[in-house]
Amino acid sequence: MAEARHILVTGGAGFVGATVVRRLVHSGHTVRVLDNLTTGDRAHLEGIDAELVEGDIRDVAALDAAFAGTDALVHLAAAGSVVRSVEDPVANFDVNVVGTFRVLDAARRAGVERTVQASTGGALIGDATPPVDERSLPKPISPYGASKLAGEGYAHAFAKAYGMRTIALRFANVYGPYSARKQGAMTLFFRAIHEGQPIILYGDGSASRDYTHVDDIARAIELALDTDVEGGTVLHLASGIETTVAKLAQLCCAAAGVPDHPIEHHPKRPGEVERNFASYDLAKQVLGYSPTISREDGIGRTWNWYVENVFSS
């Protein structure tokens, strides 16, 4: 095993955090979570040997206390909704830009140089011809995408100005267990199927995304903690496979055993990119990352998780 660390995970009670914290604890690391539980849930970490501190990443005193005794950071806390960022750009800026700046600055003050932060692929790059990669020019079309780009800017600046080993990982669309509080397409499709309601597709169904299982993302985060990379590195974490929303709906129906479930089309929403999938070649080269979970297997397992943990209660 790599060196055992004391890791602060911001947003560790959220969807991605639930799997990341489990993985880090399982690997023998000591984990403290800082989360204000806005979209996260205490229950996500039940039975896990990790300390949960309820607090806000914009609160400098809470950050200083949370960093005490730690030597690495995984920064996941964020306002993660593209749609909500369009409705309220100020709130999004406050959590994602001010919050991320304060997290990195507190890491600097605490002498924590090994940091990994969640960024985003699609929303940050904007409408580019896929597959996108690290050479694609970022042109965000939502406040959320712009906020993640600002976070990457600070990570790069802190690497160069203060010698921190920052790394930003641009996640594709993540799916998997503990996502019941999310408003992502798969969650909404599974709920519609469970409730016997039609699946709603925005636009004609040709919009596409790159769906990556949360176990693959968590493995990449651990690799990013352990690998000696240059500070300021940015990597796309993706499956490399383009899935249209129409295909996703079909895969979700197949996973649930209802291939003929009804589908309804509604108008496209602003701020959402049209087509997106990403190349993970650089992450493979730098971290040794490749996705291990196929769409069919991952979506099937996620449906089973919903049946056992969400739809049964």
Ligand SMILES: NC(=O)c1ccc[n+]([C@@H]2O[C@H](COP(=O)([O-])OP(=O)(O)OC[C@H]3O[C@@H](n4cnc5c(N)ncnc54)[C@H](O)[C@@H]3O)[C@@H](O)[C@H]2O)c1
């Ligand atoms: N889920 C995806 O498909 C996806 C894709 C790309 C990037 N990301 C990024 O990955 C990270 C994790 O996303 P997620 O899907 O787990 O979202 P999530 O909303 O489930 O998790 C975010 C966590 O941060 C916490 N949080 C929010 N604001 C906070 C604040 N001010 N102070 C402290 N804690 C706060 C929430 O309570 C929650 O537990 C985010 O940075 C998100 O932008 C996610």
